[in-house]
Amino acid sequence: MALKKSFVPVEPESHFPIQNLPYxxxxxxxxxxxxxxxxxxxxxxxxxxxxxxxxxxxxxxxTEKEIFAQPTLNAFMALGRAAWRELRAAISQLxxxxxxxxRDNVLLRxxxxxxxxxxxxxxxxxxxxYTDFYASKAHATNVGTLFRGKENxxxxxxxxxxxxxxxxxxxxVVSGTDVRRPKGQIKLPDAADxxxxxxxxxxxxxxxxxxxxxxxPLGEPIPIDAAEDHIFGVFxxxxxxxxxxxxxxxxxxxxxxxxxxxxxxxxxxxxxxxxEPFRIPAxxxxxxxxxxxxxxxxxxxxxDIQLEAxxxxxxxxxxxxxxxxxxxxxxxxxxxxxxxxxxxxxNLQSGDLLASGTISGEDKPSRGCLLELTWRGTEPIQMPxxxxxxxxxxxxxxxxxxxxxxxxxxxxxxxxxxxxLPAF
Amino acid sequence: MALKKSFVPVEPESHFPIQNLPYxxxxxxxxxxxxxxxxxxxxxxxxxxxxxxxxxxxxxxxTEKEIFAQPTLNAFMALGRAAWRELRAAISQLxxxxxxxxRDNVLLRxxxxxxxxxxxxxxxxxxxxYTDFYASKAHATNVGTLFRGKENxxxxxxxxxxxxxxxxxxxxVVSGTDVRRPKGQIKLPDAADxxxxxxxxxxxxxxxxxxxxxxxPLGEPIPIDAAEDHIFGVFxxxxxxxxxxxxxxxxxxxxxxxxxxxxxxxxxxxxxxxxEPFRIPAxxxxxxxxxxxxxxxxxxxxxDIQLEAxxxxxxxxxxxxxxxxxxxxxxxxxxxxxxxxxxxxxNLQSGDLLASGTISGEDKPSRGCLLELTWRGTEPIQMPxxxxxxxxxxxxxxxxxxxxxxxxxxxxxxxxxxxxLPAF
Numbered sequence: 001m002a003l004k005k006s007f008v009p010v011e012p013e014s015h016f017p018i019q020n021l022p023y024x025x026x027x028x029x030x031x032x033x034x035x036x037x038x039x040x041x042x043x044x045x046x047x048x049x050x051x052x053x054x055x056x057x058x059x060x061x062x063t064e065k066e067i068f069a070q071p072t073l074n075a076f077m078a079l080g081r082a083a084w085r086e087l088r089a090a091i092s093q094l095x096x097x098x099x100x101x102x103r104d105n106v107l108l109r110x111x112x113x114x115x116x117x118x119x120x121x122x123x124x125x126x127x128x129x130y131t132d133f134y135a136s137k138a139h140a141t142n143v144g145t146l147f148r149g150k151e152n153x154x155x156x157x158x159x160x161x162x163x164x165x166x167x168x169x170x171x172x173v174v175s176g177t178d179v180r181r182p183k184g185q186i187k188l189p190d191a192a193d194x195x196x197x198x199x200x201x202x203x204x205x206x207x208x209x210x211x212x213x214x215x216x217p218l219g220e221p222i223p224i225d226a227a228e229d230h231i232f233g234v235f236x237x238x239x240x241x242x243x244x245x246x247x248x249x250x251x252x253x254x255x256x257x258x259x260x261x262x263x264x265x266x267x268x269x270x271x272x273x274x275x276e277p278f279r280i281p282a283x284x285x286x287x288x289x290x291x292x293x294x295x296x297x298x299x300x301x302x303x304d305i306q307l308e309a310x311x312x313x314x315x316x317x318x319x320x321x322x323x324x325x326x327x328x329x330x331x332x333x334x335x336x337x338x339x340x341x342x343x344x345x346x347n348l349q350s351g352d353l354l355a356s357g358t359i360s361g362e363d364k365p366s367r368g369c370l371l372e373l374t375w376r377g378t379e380p381i382q383m384p385x386x387x388x389x390x391x392x393x394x395x396x397x398x399x400x401x402x403x404x405x406x407x408x409x410x411x412x413x414x415x416x417x418x419x420x421l422p423a424f
Numbered sequence: 425m426a427l428k429k430s431f432v433p434v435e436p437e438s439h440f441p442i443q444n445l446p447y448x449x450x451x452x453x454x455x456x457x458x459x460x461x462x463x464x465x466x467x468x469x470x471x472x473x474x475x476x477x478x479x480x481x482x483x484x485x486x487t488e489k490e491i492f493a494q495p496t497l498n499a500f501m502a503l504g505r506a507a508w509r510e511l512r513a514a515i516s517q518l519x520x521x522x523x524x525x526x527r528d529n530v531l532l533r534x535x536x537x538x539x540x541x542x543x544x545x546x547x548x549x550x551x552x553x554y555t556d557f558y559a560s561k562a563h564a565t566n567v568g569t570l571f572r573g574k575e576n577x578x579x580x581x582x583x584x585x586x587x588x589x590x591x592x593x594x595x596x597v598v599s600g601t602d603v604r605r606p607k608g609q610i611k612l613p614d615a616a617d618x619x620x621x622x623x624x625x626x627x628x629x630x631x632x633x634x635x636x637x638x639x640x641p642l643g644e645p646i647p648i649d650a651a652e653d654h655i656f657g658v659f660x661x662x663x664x665x666x667x668x669x670x671x672x673x674x675x676x677x678x679x680x681x682x683x684x685x686x687x688x689x690x691x692x693x694x695x696x697x698x699x700e701p702f703r704i705p706a707x708x709x710x711x712x713x714x715x716x717x718x719x720x721x722x723x724x725x726x727x728d729i730q731l732e733a734x735x736x737x738x739x740x741x742x743x744x745x746x747x748x749x750x751x752x753x754x755x756x757x758x759x760x761x762x763x764x765x766x767x768x769x770x771n772l773q774s775g776d777l778l779a780s781g782t783i784s785g786e787d788k789p790s791r792g793c794l795l796e797l798t799w800r801g802t803e804p805i806q807m808p809x810x811x812x813x814x815x816x817x818x819x820x821x822x823x824x825x826x827x828x829x830x831x832x833x834x835x836x837x838x839x840x841x842x843x844x845l846p847a848f
Contacts, residue, residue: 129594134677144676155675160618161609165677166590166684170553170771171642180643182768185585185714194584196714218595218686219604219848245768251579252568253558253589254678260590260770262642290609290620344606344669346684347594424643 003408006095007103008113010041015268015403015412017041018095019277021088022268022414023073023233026119034071034122037114038091039268039414044119045091049112055094055101059086072126073269077213077232077350084213084232088271121267123174125211128351130167130263131341132207132239134158135332139360142372147247159287162332162340167239167355168260175266175416181394181423182261184245198423199242201377202392205358206309206368206400207237208327210334211269215349216342224295227338230348233269236307236400236416237355240264243371243391265353266400266416274411278304278404282333292343293336300335302328305413307359307402309368314395316385322373325359325366327402394422427832430519431527432537434465439692439827439836441465442519443701445512446692446838447497447657450543458495458546461538462515463692463838468543469515473536479518479525483510497549497693501637501656501774508637508656512695545691547598549635552775554591554687555765556631556663558582559756563784566796571671583711586756586764591663591779592684599690599840605818605847606685608669622847623666625801626816629782630733630792630824631661632751634758635693639773640766648719651762654772657693660731660824660840661779664688667795667815689777690824690840698835702728702828706757716767717760724759726752729837731783731826733792738819740809746797749783749790751826818846 006018016022016039026044027034035048047068056062061083067076076083094102102108134140137154140163144153157163173179181202185194213232216222222230239259246258282300294300309323337354358368367373370391374380380388392398397419403412430442440446440463450468451458459472471492480486485507491500500507518526526532558564561578564587568577581587597603605626609618637656640646646654663683670682706724718724733747761778782792791797794815798804804812816822821843827836 129592148676157609157611157618157672157675161673163673163677164680166592166680168553168590168770169593170639170773170776171769173642180769183645184768185581187581193711194581194714196716215594218597221607242768248581249585249587250676250678251581252572252674252678253587254674254676256588256590257764257768257770260765261768287617290618292620340681341684344608344666344681344685345595345604346592346681349594352594 005097006040007097008041008043008095012408013410014041015410015414017409018092019406019409020270020274020411021091022270023124024267024269025072025122025124027122028114029118029120033069036068036070036073036076039116040095042116044114044116046112046114053108056087056090059090061086071122073124074126074351080214081229084271088273121174124267124269125351127169127172127353128349130169130172130353131164132167132355132357133162133164133332133337134357135162135330135337136358136360137331138329138362139358139368139372142360142367146371146376160289162337164337164341165254167263171260172263172265175264175418177264177418178421179240179262179264179418180421182242182245182257183423184242184257185248186244187248194248199245200391201243202420203241203243203370204309204392204398205239205241206307206323206325207239207355207358208305209235209237209265209353209355211235212348212352212354213350216347218347219345221342221345222338224293224335224339225299227335228272230338231272231334233271234275235269236266236402236413238264238398238400238416238418239355264416264418266414268414270411270413275303275404277406278411280304280328283331285331292339295335300333302330302333304328305402305404307400310399310401311389312397313383313387313393315387316383319397319399320383322381323365323368325361325368327359329359329361329366330356392420394420396420429521430464431521432465432467432519436832437834438465439834439838441833442516443830443833444694444698444835445515446694447548448691448693449496449546449548451546452538453542453544457493460492460494460497460500463540464519466540468538468540470536470538477532480511480514483514485510495546498775504638505653508695512697545598548691548693549775551593551596551777552773554593554596554777555588556591556779556781557586557588557756557761558781559586559754559761560782560784561755562753562786563782563792563796566784566791570795570800584713586761588761588765589678591687595684596687596689599688599842601688601842602845603664603686603688603842604845606666606669606681607847608666608681609672610668611672618672623669624815625667626844627665627667627794628733628816628822629663629665630731630747630749631663631779631782632729633659633661633689633777633779635659636772636776636778637774640771642771643769645766645769646762648717648759648763649723651759652696654762655696655758657695658699659693660690660826660837662688662822662824662840662842663779688840688842690838692838694835694837699727699828701830702835704728704752707755709755716763719759724757726754726757727828728752729826729828731824734823734825735813736821737807737811737817739811740807743821743823744807746805747789747792749785749792751783753783753785753790754780816844818844820844
């Protein structure tokens with residue numbers, strides 16, 4: 001079967017072919033109110049304009065007025081799975097190389113396409129609750145070794161359940177937002193008491209986030225086989241971390257201020273349907289998990305997503321790749337995480353974010369944070385311009401990017417980038 | 425000075441004299457849409473009706489239409505501190521025994537007063553982020569001893585910072601909501617592997633919650649001396665806990681499913697102004713906290729709030745008091761908690777909840793949860809009808825209540841109650 005193509009030109013390395021069609025919220029730089037768009041090649045397709053022009057009038061689930069003339073995706077997500085599917089099909093049809101409706105309408109094309117370079121991408125969704133998991137075995141083992149020693153590295157529960165915790169939703173920001181180095185309590189080695197100081201161990205964490213589009217009522221768990229139906233989309237997450245603040249505060253109730261100063265997300269929500277061609281069997285789990293976490297072997301799957309972290313210091317001209325990893329390194333699947341999250345009755349809601357935790361593989365270049373890459377500061381990263389890094393310095397820019405490689409096309413996530421500002 | 429009185433009759437033991445005036449959201453049982461009200465004696469005063477009748481037309485900050493004809497307090501809270509103050513003064517004036525406007529208007533009185541027994545009280549606010557602290561030294565010491573042994577009871581950080589963690593906001597429910605016993609992973613003593621089971625160690629936690637009315641921008645900490653200005657109101661919180669699920673899951677990232685199945689709050693938000701007469705010096709702290717957590721001695725204050733937990737089994741006719749404690753048992757103040765929460769730049773938002781953590785004193789009857797009261801199940805509670813309890817049984821009703829005792833009046837919190845339903 002020939003690859004489906006759009007009349008919009010899309011390079012093979014582009015993250016945004018017609019096979020992707022991720023959702024975002026944007027505002028034209030020349031002015032105008034925020035609205036919802038879809039990325040295609042170097043363009044953003046303005047769904048509010050298309051809707052007003054009647055392009056979706058045949059879509060039965062899209063009768064609501066101005067559903068795309070909104071500053072977030074929440075209202076659209078609340079319409080439910082049937083609406084998401086129908087809209088995706090309608091957009092795919094409109095952009096098809098063989099479909100004249102939009103292709104041959106010069107005025108509508110002029111009104112509905114914006115160059116991505118001419119729009120500002122906004123936080124696409126109002127996040128409700130934010131849960132962060134800890135699903136990479138290599139990451140959990142490395143961090144455990146560094147924080148608690150080899151003996152206590154992997155806790156006894158880790159192989160039995162997808163460990164997770166509640167994160168801070170209010171400080172989630174969109175890619176491009178500068179991140180200020182936090183101050184906080186730090187306990188220096190051999191000091192009797194903590195000091196108050198800007199963090200000296202600022203780090204990133206390479207993660208993938210899943211946005212819940214349809215929730216479950218309180219008290220009614222989501223069975224594992226239905227779990228993925230609740231997902232609206234997928235994006236990249238940088239869970240900025242202040243390791244020195246975290247190390248002093250985190251026992252016994254978990255990370256708090258070491259994480260809550262900022263979490264950055266990429267602006268494009270990739271529909272889970274776009275990841276279907278990249279579904280592969282999930283890693284074998286030993287011991288076998290309890291039944292509520294078990295799918296039969298043909299159904300327990302993960303996604304082949306190539307992921308990178310790039311660091312650019314204030315004096316370097318190019319970003320330098322410091323991590324090259326893959327989503328398949330994760331031990332627990334998103335279906336298992338959703339089933340576990342709700343098994344006690346906890347309700348997920350439309351707009352909730354479930355993040356993977358740092359994605360690290362077994363080998364050193366695949367580690368998804370500086371804590372592991374530099375082994376808590378003892379093995380500096382050599383930058384091409386001669387600089388060294390063990391933690392992030394003021395002025396450093398950290399960028400995460402990722403894509404699924406198809407045959408002649410990529411389904412990409414764009415990027416999430418942020419620059420470190422000095423502490424106040 | 426004579427005690428200010430309302431023309432509405434209020435018994436001395438009532439929680440709702442004119443000195444209190446807590447906000448809630450209610451719906452008349454005979455029908456009608458949710459709207460905002462204030463408790464006075466045995467009545468709810470309907471602010472939507474008063475507003476429509478023009479009773480607040482002289483209040484400069486209350487120009488917005490239908491601000492009280494809302495299903496939550498969020499829109500009103502977003503108006504800011506000046507509006508809260510002016511409305512409170514206006515309501516206090518309207519209810520004053522000497523003020524004829526409402527007192528002598530028979531029709532308006534009939535339209536604006538509802539018996540509390542004739543309304544349904546709803547969740548008063550859409551909670552944004554929910555943070556739970558751990559501010560009672562006795563509680564932290566007891567739990568630490570039970571979970572980790574005497575040696576590691578109080579972590580080294582505990583005396584230096586108000587330990588807290590992110591809780592689950594979606595599963596916060598209003599008083600009166602039944603709570604279903606969660607299922608989850610439990611590791612029985614001496615078992616090699618966990619099992620999946622309904623929790624066998626269901627517990628309550630007696631807490632006080634502070635609702636943020638005005639937030640801070642990301643990256644801009646709230647100084648401790650300004651912290652209380654951000655508070656809209658105070659209520660009771662029951663942080664239901666499944667101790668067996670919690671014990672197995674909580675390391676290293678903190679409580680998750682052991683708490684996220686439900687958290688109950690009382691329906692009335694007591695304005696912090698109503699607590700002013702009950703302000704007393706905060707406990708002396710040793711070691712002295714870092715400067716960002718320090719106020720001078722005349723300003724570091726807490727509140728004298730008497731608190732109780734009552735247990736009624738399905739076969740007992742009366743609730744039985746199992747805890748009698750006080751907010752003053754807490755080591756860390758709410759001002760310190762707010763200053764700490766934001767010191768790294770984390771933004772609080774209008775609608776965020778900050779809870780105290782379990783409130784326990786030094787002596788046994790003042791312990792705020794069964795884990796401590798029964799010393800993890802080894803010292804059963806004797807109920808008056810001969811029953812025993814170490815954990816909550818299906819059908820048990822747990823109620824928290826509390827008040828500040830003034831001279832001839834009480835500023836009360838009403839109650840937060842919930843009944844345990846069997847696991848599905």
